Amino acid sequence: MKLIIVVPCYNEEMVIIETNNQLQIVLNKLINENKVTAESSILYIDDGSNDNTWNLIIKLRNDFDNIKGLKLSKNVGHQNALLAGLLTAKIDNDIVVSIDADLQDDVNVIFKMIEEFYKGNEIVYGARNSRNFDSFFKKHTAILFYKLMCFLGAETIYNHADYRLMSKKSLDELSNFNERNLFLRGMIPLLGFSSTTVFYDRQSRFAGVSKYPLIKMMNFALNGITSMSVKPLRLIFLLGIIIFFISIGMFVYILLSYFTGNAIAGWSSLILSVWFLGSLILISVGVLGEYIGKIYNETKDRPRYIIEKYLD
DSSP states (O other): OOEEEEEEESSOTTTHHHHHHHHHHHHHHHHHTTSSOTTOEEEEEEOSOSSSHHHHHHHHHHHOTTEEEEEESSOOOHHHHHHHHHHHHTTSOSEEEEOOTTSOSOTTHHHHHHHHHHTTOSEEEEEESOOTTSOHHHHHHHHHHHHHHHHTTOOOOTTEEEEEEEEHHHHHHHTTOOOSSOOHHHHGGGGOOOEEEEEEOOOOOSSSOOSOOHHHHHHHHHHHHHHHOOHHHHHHHHHHHHHHHHHHHHHHHHHHHHHTTOOOOOHHHHHHHHHHHHHHHHHHHHHHHHHHHHHHHHHHTOOSOOEEEEEO
């Protein structure tokens, strides 16, 4: 079986050399053990970096025969860059492993992934054992995100990012998913192929800074929820029904107060109701706008990425 390791990169000049060193060790060991063929390789995708990442990929390509490079014309985001690498890699490879360049994911887990593949699994997910290196805020918001995705009906793998093995067969089917609003962690379980999960301890970054600050994390979570579920729209409808029955109850209360002579001009309750209903309407319109915006982007059918250069 021919393996390729896909590594999306964005401003990773501080870590990419060490990443390559560690991946080369893994790849060579797999080749020596006859787990994969000698033609197996590593593909680095430069997602419009504004540092020296692409020049270092060129250098690695010149130093190693098994290195390939893909340069995108601009920064299109991690999910699009990863998809560009996956769809490019599947053309002439049997197994594709995707891993981030920051070395937080244990590269040695690839051995376990290959073992699970040979047991008949078309997809093997890598999931962290714990979030010991995350901040209190990030740890608990991540837990909340996974629980929320589950509640909304989206199938995701708990504590799994984008560290996974996929067969050519599964990638061929993934290429049929044409949506522009990508959330690969939710899309890939929809394929339905046999799969399993391997666990590992995630480390802190080897060098550099996180490419997912708070704002990007929130946008990613919002995109994941609205891309994989229409339940927020149904919740708005349900909330409207609940408020409708509450309003009926308030109407009955007002009538009783009037006829019993206990009616009091309630300025505070009136203002509170106005603010509550006003904010609810704005939130509802915002949720609707998010879905309409996604429909707008989908109908334009623009390319998800543009490949500027490919080092084969």
